[in-house]
Amino acid sequence: VADTADKRIALSNNYAGNSWRQAMLESWAKVGDKAVEDGLVASADAFTTSENQATEQAAQIQNMILQGYDAIVVNAASPTALNGAIKEACDAGITVVSFDGIVTEPCAWRIAVDFKEMGRQQVEYLAGRLPDGGNLLEIRGLAGVFVDDEIHAGIEQGVTEFPKFKIVGSVHGDWAQDVAQKAVAGVLPSLPEIVGVVTQGGDGYGAAQAIKAAGRDMPIIVMGNRQDEMKWWAEARDENGYETLSLSIAPGVGTLAFWVAQQVLDGAEVPKDLTVPFLKVTQETLDETLAATPAGSVANVEYSQEDAKSVISAAN
Amino acid sequence: MDNSRLSTVLAIPRRPWFWAFAASAIAYFATLSLTEGRGGGELLSAALTFASFSAIVGLGQMFVITLGPGNVDLSIPATMTLAGTLSLKFMDGAANLILPGLAVALAVGIGAGTFNYLLIRLLRIPPIIATLSASFLYQSLAIWWNRGLRIKPPEALADFSTGAIAGLPNLTIIGVLIALLSWVVLERSIFGRWVSAFGQNTRAARLSGIPVETVRAVTYIASAVLAAFTGYLLASFSGGAALNMGTEYLLISIAVVVIGGCSIAGGNSNVPGIWGGALLMFLVVSMLNSYGFGAGVRLIMTGAIIIGIVAAASGKGRPT
Amino acid sequence: MEVATGAGRPKPDVPLVALSGACVHFGAVRALDGVSLTVSPGECVGLMGHNGAGKSTAVNVINGGLTPTDGQVHYGHEDGRKGTGAARARACGIRSVFQELSLCPNLSVLENLRVPHRDLTGFGWRKSAAGRIAGALDEIFPGHRIEPGMIVGDLTLAERQMVEIAAGFAGGPTPPRLVILDEPTSSLDASIARQLLEHVRRFCAKGGAVIFISHMLGEVFEVASRIDVMKDGKIIASRPASEFTQQGLIDAMGHVANEKAAARAAVESSQRIGEEVLKTPEGLSARKGEIVGLAGLAGHGQAEALARFFMSRSGKLTRVKDPEAAFVAGDRGRDGVMPLWSILRNLTLTHLPSLTRRGLVDRIAEQALGADWKKRIGIRTDNLGNLILSLSGGNQQKVLFARALASSAPIVVMDDPMRGVDVGTKQEAYDMIRTEAASGRTFLWYSTETDEVCQCDRVFVFRNGQISAELTGDGITEENILAASFQMQGAGA
Amino acid sequence: MNGKYRILLPVLSLTVLLAAVFYLQPRAMSYFGLNLLFNLAVPIALATIAQMMIIMVNDIDLSVGTFVSFVACVTATFLNDAPLVGAAILLASILAYAAIGALIHIRQLPAIVVTLGMSFVWGGLAVLLLPSPGGAAPTWIRTVMTVKPPLVPMAVVACILIAGLTHLLIMRSSTGTLLRAVGGNAQAVARSGWSVTKLKAGSYALAGFFGVLAGICLVGLTTSADANIALRYTLLSIAGVILGGGEFTGGRVSPVGAVLGALTLALAGSFLSFMRLSPDWQIGAQGAILILVLAVRLIFSRRSRKWKGAENG
Ligand SMILES: Nc1ncnc2c1ncn2[C@@H]1O[C@H](COP(=O)(O)OP(=O)(O)OP(=O)(O)O)[C@@H](O)[C@H]1O
Ligand SMILES: Nc1ncnc2c1ncn2[C@@H]1O[C@H](COP(=O)(O)OP(=O)(O)OP(=O)(O)O)[C@@H](O)[C@H]1O
Numbered sequence A: 001v002a003d004t005a006d007k008r009i010a011l012s013n014n015y016a017g018n019s020w021r022q023a024m025l026e027s028w029a030k031v032g033d034k035a036v037e038d039g040l041v042a043s044a045d046a047f048t049t050s051e052n053q054a055t056e057q058a059a060q061i062q063n064m065i066l067q068g069y070d071a072i073v074v075n076a077a078s079p080t081a082l083n084g085a086i087k088e089a090c091d092a093g094i095t096v097v098s099f100d101g102i103v104t105e106p107c108a109w110r111i112a113v114d115f116k117e118m119g120r121q122q123v124e125y126l127a128g129r130l131p132d133g134g135n136l137l138e139i140r141g142l143a144g145v146f147v148d149d150e151i152h153a154g155i156e157q158g159v160t161e162f163p164k165f166k167i168v169g170s171v172h173g174d175w176a177q178d179v180a181q182k183a184v185a186g187v188l189p190s191l192p193e194i195v196g197v198v199t200q201g202g203d204g205y206g207a208a209q210a211i212k213a214a215g216r217d218m219p220i221i222v223m224g225n226r227q228d229e230m231k232w233w234a235e236a237r238d239e240n241g242y243e244t245l246s247l248s249i250a251p252g253v254g255t256l257a258f259w260v261a262q263q264v265l266d267g268a269e270v271p272k273d274l275t276v277p278f279l280k281v282t283q284e285t286l287d288e289t290l291a292a293t294p295a296g297s298v299a300n301v302e303y304s305q306e307d308a309k310s311v312i313s314a315a316n
Numbered sequence B: 001m002d003n004s005r006l007s008t009v010l011a012i013p014r015r016p017w018f019w020a021f022a023a024s025a026i027a028y029f030a031t032l033s034l035t036e037g038r039g040g041g042e043l044l045s046a047a048l049t050f051a052s053f054s055a056i057v058g059l060g061q062m063f064v065i066t067l068g069p070g071n072v073d074l075s076i077p078a079t080m081t082l083a084g085t086l087s088l089k090f091m092d093g094a095a096n097l098i099l100p101g102l103a104v105a106l107a108v109g110i111g112a113g114t115f116n117y118l119l120i121r122l123l124r125i126p127p128i129i130a131t132l133s134a135s136f137l138y139q140s141l142a143i144w145w146n147r148g149l150r151i152k153p154p155e156a157l158a159d160f161s162t163g164a165i166a167g168l169p170n171l172t173i174i175g176v177l178i179a180l181l182s183w184v185v186l187e188r189s190i191f192g193r194w195v196s197a198f199g200q201n202t203r204a205a206r207l208s209g210i211p212v213e214t215v216r217a218v219t220y221i222a223s224a225v226l227a228a229f230t231g232y233l234l235a236s237f238s239g240g241a242a243l244n245m246g247t248e249y250l251l252i253s254i255a256v257v258v259i260g261g262c263s264i265a266g267g268n269s270n271v272p273g274i275w276g277g278a279l280l281m282f283l284v285v286s287m288l289n290s291y292g293f294g295a296g297v298r299l300i301m302t303g304a305i306i307i308g309i310v311a312a313a314s315g316k317g318r319p320t
Numbered sequence C: 001m002e003v004a005t006g007a008g009r010p011k012p013d014v015p016l017v018a019l020s021g022a023c024v025h026f027g028a029v030r031a032l033d034g035v036s037l038t039v040s041p042g043e044c045v046g047l048m049g050h051n052g053a054g055k056s057t058a059v060n061v062i063n064g065g066l067t068p069t070d071g072q073v074h075y076g077h078e079d080g081r082k083g084t085g086a087a088r089a090r091a092c093g094i095r096s097v098f099q100e101l102s103l104c105p106n107l108s109v110l111e112n113l114r115v116p117h118r119d120l121t122g123f124g125w126r127k128s129a130a131g132r133i134a135g136a137l138d139e140i141f142p143g144h145r146i147e148p149g150m151i152v153g154d155l156t157l158a159e160r161q162m163v164e165i166a167a168g169f170a171g172g173p174t175p176p177r178l179v180i181l182d183e184p185t186s187s188l189d190a191s192i193a194r195q196l197l198e199h200v201r202r203f204c205a206k207g208g209a210v211i212f213i214s215h216m217l218g219e220v221f222e223v224a225s226r227i228d229v230m231k232d233g234k235i236i237a238s239r240p241a242s243e244f245t246q247q248g249l250i251d252a253m254g255h256v257a258n259e260k261a262a263a264r265a266a267v268e269s270s271q272r273i274g275e276e277v278l279k280t281p282e283g284l285s286a287r288k289g290e291i292v293g294l295a296g297l298a299g300h301g302q303a304e305a306l307a308r309f310f311m312s313r314s315g316k317l318t319r320v321k322d323p324e325a326a327f328v329a330g331d332r333g334r335d336g337v338m339p340l341w342s343i344l345r346n347l348t349l350t351h352l353p354s355l356t357r358r359g360l361v362d363r364i365a366e367q368a369l370g371a372d373w374k375k376r377i378g379i380r381t382d383n384l385g386n387l388i389l390s391l392s393g394g395n396q397q398k399v400l401f402a403r404a405l406a407s408s409a410p411i412v413v414m415d416d417p418m419r420g421v422d423v424g425t426k427q428e429a430y431d432m433i434r435t436e437a438a439s440g441r442t443f444l445w446y447s448t449e450t451d452e453v454c455q456c457d458r459v460f461v462f463r464n465g466q467i468s469a470e471l472t473g474d475g476i477t478e479e480n481i482l483a484a485s486f487q488m489q490g491a492g493a
Numbered sequence D: 001m002n003g004k005y006r007i008l009l010p011v012l013s014l015t016v017l018l019a020a021v022f023y024l025q026p027r028a029m030s031y032f033g034l035n036l037l038f039n040l041a042v043p044i045a046l047a048t049i050a051q052m053m054i055i056m057v058n059d060i061d062l063s064v065g066t067f068v069s070f071v072a073c074v075t076a077t078f079l080n081d082a083p084l085v086g087a088a089i090l091l092a093s094i095l096a097y098a099a100i101g102a103l104i105h106i107r108q109l110p111a112i113v114v115t116l117g118m119s120f121v122w123g124g125l126a127v128l129l130l131p132s133p134g135g136a137a138p139t140w141i142r143t144v145m146t147v148k149p150p151l152v153p154m155a156v157v158a159c160i161l162i163a164g165l166t167h168l169l170i171m172r173s174s175t176g177t178l179l180r181a182v183g184g185n186a187q188a189v190a191r192s193g194w195s196v197t198k199l200k201a202g203s204y205a206l207a208g209f210f211g212v213l214a215g216i217c218l219v220g221l222t223t224s225a226d227a228n229i230a231l232r233y234t235l236l237s238i239a240g241v242i243l244g245g246g247e248f249t250g251g252r253v254s255p256v257g258a259v260l261g262a263l264t265l266a267l268a269g270s271f272l273s274f275m276r277l278s279p280d281w282q283i284g285a286q287g288a289i290l291i292l293v294l295a296v297r298l299i300f301s302r303r304s305r306k307w308k309g310a311e312n313g
């Protein structure tokens, strides 16, 4: 039995309103319950706030302090607005591990995805496919949110690197298919010919629908990891050999954070900043990934204690 | 004769809905000026399509808002999500279940509307908070039901909701029919009179023998049913229900009602204005996107336009 | 109570206010059409006239609330200065008590004084406000039960009216010199109205002036030193009160009113009254064709009893086409008027379900109904499509009357329905009630006017929320009603 | 509801909820625990007071949430880097509130629409200021918000101060009385020669002022800001006012009640955390507890319902 058998770990989650977050919660429950069953930790409770709000989440973290959890794993609504509460948790001797939506408070651990790189690679991929460059449409996420800003910055960097591309339109799709569909449909009529669409995930299918409805030629849409995006891609491939790439973060990264927290509690030496690779689906791995993804869900990877140990040792 | 026709024409700008349509037209042409007029048909068809969703939920919201101060339905997004989720899961892509699926969606609407009403009636919770609280319950229900999985609509339904007849999107036809029906109800039917009376002076309405509680119940249920129907259509249109699919329709539903020239103090409503407001909300965002404004500027301009229109349309001395 | 006294007081021949040729037009309506009027210290001017004659408009011109489109208003300041405008009117000690109550129901009695008394600020303002209002209430309405800390919304209509009157007379740095009372007694019962009249007389005797608007001839004769009669926006007669007789006054206002003696049932009551049609838990009962009165001091549960009865017999969707009961509101703004609607829509509201085919309103039938009632009850408007709020108070009341009578309800519940209705119209309304009763309708009629109660076939007198007496036939007299209203109060105190 | 009983409901619901929280989590019953339970309620209480100022004059403010977010962004950027500029911006935003109040009255616009429009405007300004979360709290506000007074934690002291001062301002002072009079009967106020426009502008300015305080306090607690940080305050503040015994029309409000209402709402969230529900139902439970707390109002309004209640309405 590990040293953490009596330790209690809580998940502080700020949003549950999309399939990505649902998959994240499901992975957490699966891995967490198993760990409790195996006697590795005493409990692994998940908490979700009703709206995507930093203030509510800060209160939630303060409650967790009161409840005496040993570690808090947090997917934060804001990288900075929770710092007050996180500091209080650290001061109370609690281990805080953030992931996906990471926090800047130095006392917390960060399991970051290089969102910027994710944006840059999209343009890089397009450059490989379209040496002549051309016009791009950018679909952004939710305004004012860290992830959106990061991916956007990466895309800008990519366009500077590959100056043959030009972003001729930019809309906010809020990481939702229907919002993206509406925004794209509205901006499309005033746009010139588009060769590629750079996205943030969760919006590729909506973009494709809007472009199809407008009767335009289908550009290369960089996809996210939602099953409907990939299914559409597979169907287009079968029909006309459509080729693209999917870049995303796997919701199972929450389970990695869980194990990292467990390792910290166990006394392991863990650097504050860890990076996980983003999930990449290519033309080759599409069928395989699709087969492993339940209908309507999100492509996912869950992590084990061993995975966590190797990520940690790689960073050390 | 001529004179009266002239004065009818001159009176048009004083109609509360005029400004919403005028501003829509400005936004439309401003967008097209970027492309020297190319893409006009596309933009119009997109506007008509997406405005349908806003218009249908907006009509429901309009009935509720007409009931007077404090009456508003904040559960529209959650009701849309719940109806979309439940009905798509029920149909599970089977073409022969399209109509039963619609029935499921409408039943969700009736259920949600009734629940909202009961909170307001039995527990005397102010509508704004009752419908907000209820919406959390609906949201949970939707999560619990299928954990946010996006299930595809039956092919035929997807085709119908994205299709068009003679160039007119099917959704638009539905939206216009519902608007016509709402117009008849509000302007010509006794129920419309009752809703209006309720909104002006509930107490006096009750004392004139109006069954006010029936009126309020029917209104809240109607709003929820329209939201549920929109959820069904939107989920079919966009390839599946999502847990957050109604989110933007909360502000939009209120905005189209007020932009359309509906007196928010109740007792006065305006059906054509709803469509005007719905078109405007879509066209403004499209215009600002097309001009490449960032999210910040876009939000500021949207706000300024809402205030501007209301200031132009509903100042003192507005006809009733 | 301080009243302008001493050195600063203008000579009696310097008028407090002088209107000359004042005109006010609302669109095509000439609400005031060249009114000249002066009020001097010590005078009590009774202002009379039919509904819509322009009395309230004249008040608003005098207190500076409305600027006349033509003509002039002059105020005689204490130091002899003259001027115009609302601020000047206030500075001259001109106070108004409006026909439509203008208190804030959410504030306490003393807090309400803060609104008209602009000097109430700084530390201790509450104390001086409480002192002022309590002083005025004690002086005008001795024996009242109103505390300065009570929330106005919790007071009865009569009590609110008392507070407003007291605020009008309350002292302050600018003491009242001319108080305009626009139908101040319309919701007061007889005993409180009497206290007011006495106060008005005292006030004028001490050199104050009052403009007293009322449709109660008796009251006006009791207090007025001069009576001005208005008709269609003009003053058509202005003479010392002693030169008018009651009938002469009525004739001057242009009404051919029947003598009161003729009022008693046209059809013998025994013929008209049938089986019992209602009985309430608190003991109210009425028979078919009967006119049942609810009497007693204002605020003793009559309105509540009526409402309880009405609420229990209405509001069901299944019965909207043939309602059991219809309601005539007395408090128009709160209980009756739909402010955004036309006169027509207001009028037809209760009967509308019967003008509806498959849910749709038959608008031609609606027009016809409206036109019919406009004629029958004489609503002064050129177009039923006008907004209801463009009507004078009394004419709005007629519309509410028509709303109930136009329905097919066998029982009509009336909550002091004649408030603000002029003499001529009242007589027509009484006739109509009797005719309707003769054709089998039952009336439950709460009134603050003993005259009206005395026209009923049976009267229930209320005290402290309960029925203290049931009077019938010759038992219905002013003395008996008053006795039953006060009886136990005397015993209890 | 009678004025005298108005305050009972918020007191009762707060007490019951607090007892339940103490029962579930005895650790909360300490200086440290109370501070954790309530410190984030301080900005909510201020925002609720801001909302109350608007509801007091029969309007409603749908922009409180984005306004507080905007203020938070200003606080974490300008007020920190260039305090004078920051203060000037905040002052200007209070004036903007006053101007909106005046506009609404002069043009007879529906407040709900104008403030809905303004919510976009404030939100847009906030996104322009902080496209990505960040900034830093000025140290002085950080110090104020983390101060540890003897015996009673900062959060409780702050709430008592807010309630007490606004009570004096709104319920006792002659100006406050006049502002409430506007809600009760604006026509009567105008007839007495007051400028209702100025009074409305005044209550909107007060709302702006308390909104500014809310934003500053919030940043003091969170140490930084983002453009979406306080969106939820709009609905929380409305719910808080109502929970505190306020009504949407008629100028019936209670500052003490509003603060208690805000505390109750904050506590409701903690209560749910301590219940440890399944994640599927956590969102729904927040709705359920709102319903539950508000349903308590029924006990108080039953008494005065029916004709009596309406008669006094
Ligand atoms: N704001 C207004 N707009 C249009 N017409 C008005 C307005 N105010 C008053 N009037 C009209 O002016 C005329 C005089 O009204 P006023 O209220 O002065 O009558 P009144 O003598 O006080 O009647 P009552 O005894 O019924 O109170 C009426 O015909 C009324 O309809
Ligand atoms: N005295 C009144 N005057 C005007 N409106 C009232 C009055 N009392 C109640 N109302 C309103 O009328 C509506 C219906 O009230 P009513 O008393 O008919 O309902 P009810 O079905 O008898 O009530 P319950 O079932 O709760 O006893 C409610 O909206 C209420 O707010």
Ligand SMILES: O[C@@H]1[C@H](O)[C@H](O)CO[C@H]1O
Pocket (backbone or CB within 6 Å): A015, A018, A020, A021, A100, A101, A147, A175, A201, A202, A249
């Ligand atoms: O909410 C999720 C996650 O935060 C992820 O970072 C990207 O997809 C969004 O939908």
Ligand SMILES: [Mg+2]
Pocket (backbone or CB within 6 Å): C055, C056, C057, C099, C182, C392, C393, C394
């Ligand atoms: Mg009058």
Ligand SMILES: [Mg+2]
Pocket (backbone or CB within 6 Å): C185, C186, C187, C188, C189, C448, C449
């Ligand atoms: Mg009377």
